[in-house]
Amino acid sequence: MNSADLGRRVGVPSTALFTDQYELTMVQAALKAGTAGRRSVFEAFTRRLPEGRRYGVVAGIGRVLDAVENYHFDDAMLAFLRDQNVVDGPTLDYLADYHFSGDIWGYPEGEVYFPGSPILRVEGSFAECVLLETVILSILNHDSAIAAAASRMSVAAGGRGLIEMGARRTHELSAVASARAAYIGGFDTTSDLAAGFRYNIPTVGTSAHAFTLLHDTERDAFRAQVESLGRDTTLLVDTYDVTAAVRTAVEVAGTELGAVRIDSGDLLLVAHRVRQQLDELGATGTKIVVTSDLDEYAIASLAAAPVDAYGVGTQLVTGSGQPTCSMVYKLVARAASADPADPLRPVAKKSLGAKSSLGGRKWAARRTDEDGVAEAEVIGTGPVPPELAGRQLLVELVRAGEVVAREPLDAARERHIASRAGLPMSAMQLSRGEPVIPTEYV
Template identity: 65%
Template structure:
């Protein structure tokens, strides 16, 4: 269970509620939507991650006495708002794309329904989780797609802050990474962890042989030896000799990895170590992994590029009010509301979504209904699931389920989605009105 997440938010979330309480509009029935207007430039699809972390954050979004006192002392809240916050718990309902799902421009990734006050103050924490986790998962998906059946290891903890490191390891696992080097991700989320030794371990000892003997003696013959501290050829021969040809793996962390992997594979085979695997690291990204597909590489360790979203460290998700009642009455009808700002358009009304599939089960379109669910043509797949019902978390699930879901969703995409060259979204987003007619979709325009 997390400590309180209530102050992982922006100042203006609370001042909006304060002012809305004064105007009398704070507790009107409202619907907010978390969505992307576009994909990062050149990307063909995105991956939803952070759903489980967001549910944890909602559960922990409470204001204790010390927090309320701080807000009063700083004059951020007044007494009526302080009294309301002291008893705050989200009591509304939330629907969303489940973790691991693919998304496209305009996808209604999360729909939050409740009073304006209780829903609006979740904006910042939800966006901070979704924007980062989904950026990492989207990069990770491209990497695992290029790696194919060869495992990827997340090892970016030293390239970001300590909290983001845990989130990144979790998000990468959702998108197909096999393991992480981060132990807190293992403890908190059950992500499998792996690790052996760095160059400093070899440099600590009087000789490479002495270092390898200690590592093998401690971790067993199936360990992975880092062989490029000094001379690779000598290191490989030493590792094979010390294990009688049973060495688990070697790791290459510098140089021309494709050329070195080929040379080391030949050397290992000539020494009888035909089952010894070759792992590569060294600032890899999806393009380098793709370039190594023809090399005798058995696994990839990825750090900096992964935890920075491989050039797209945020997804640009936004959280907008899309419908609200005009009064506090329980049965007051909801009115669609939308922004008309240039390049920051939103679409009013409650959304429903499905993935349109062809006869082969391949994705053809993201279909979004406004005000009514779009018609299923027989084999389409609904995308929104219930996450919170009347304040109770109902959408929690094991991380392995999200990983399996991602593999299935990515397999539905057309082959063009997996190209590493820049391109448009792999499938179009179709916006339907309440009568089922296709309407103008601002998210489909490149300038948006």
């Protein structure tokens, strides 16, 4: 297994302050009350899918494992907490020695999920589990939103290439995470070199309009690019006149020209005209790449166009209108002590409205029909019915504080393709609708 496939984690900074202050103040109060060590179970889940979504996509599990491994408080952090009077001395002593020593189970990355799905189950003492809440939710809410948007775009693309190119439309660190999530959701390449370096995602990129404008003529710009990058490069043809640019591009690069990119105008109409022109010039193998504020609906509208690949930026890295999955992290069971023999007791918030939750340490399985198509997400707290034993969804991720389930990013990508294919056909519809299968509690 290539280490690059697992992400380059060398030099990763501590994630301990990627948190809300109340996580630490809860630990302080629990330490004083003598309840911090109580054996506890937290679960991450969402009460509903983002509006209009028919399924969710689990992404960010690998980054969560990195975050758990790197959750520690160094001297500078402890000094900051002391100087700001965030927590007291005994709590600082606890944090100085902090290392998560519990267990984590969860849906494997790339799997689909539905309302109520226990996407992540974190078990250990109350104090060590509650400290992880914010960073876990930060990662899962962001990455799963991007992966879901990417998955919808992948469905709309119908097998044509997808290029992630949203780095300039979001925070520089979010750009890397977005590229990773997009790759899981079905994108093929990214323009972001940091994502390529960290996660071994294939990278692409050639030139922008500035390169054409730099040169005295469009021909000079094309010639410079071809001489530097080869005939199989992608030439941007909409800086001035598209028809003239395509003709010049083929004259400069020959019929072996790799691709042309269109970044403006009526993409459906222009793509048809460019395809006809390329074929007439003998460049029948030259591909057409389109960009320009695409989302899944725009991609779907180009299904009849002779387009070979789509480049997507803003709409992808913002979740195509749904930038979060509204996942929550709730205490669902706890014991009266740290003793492993002390039984876990279900606990749950029982507030009015939609914020109540179901207590108990949960399992999840996906029931399928006779054709192997998913028909329900089944969630329970008691024994697993025999007919669902082989359909359980949670896998062991961390055992006694040690990560036991790292995998190449391609494994998550392939898992998503298979998981999505196992859903009813209506899951592929882009129209707004309810979750494609119901959640049943037993």
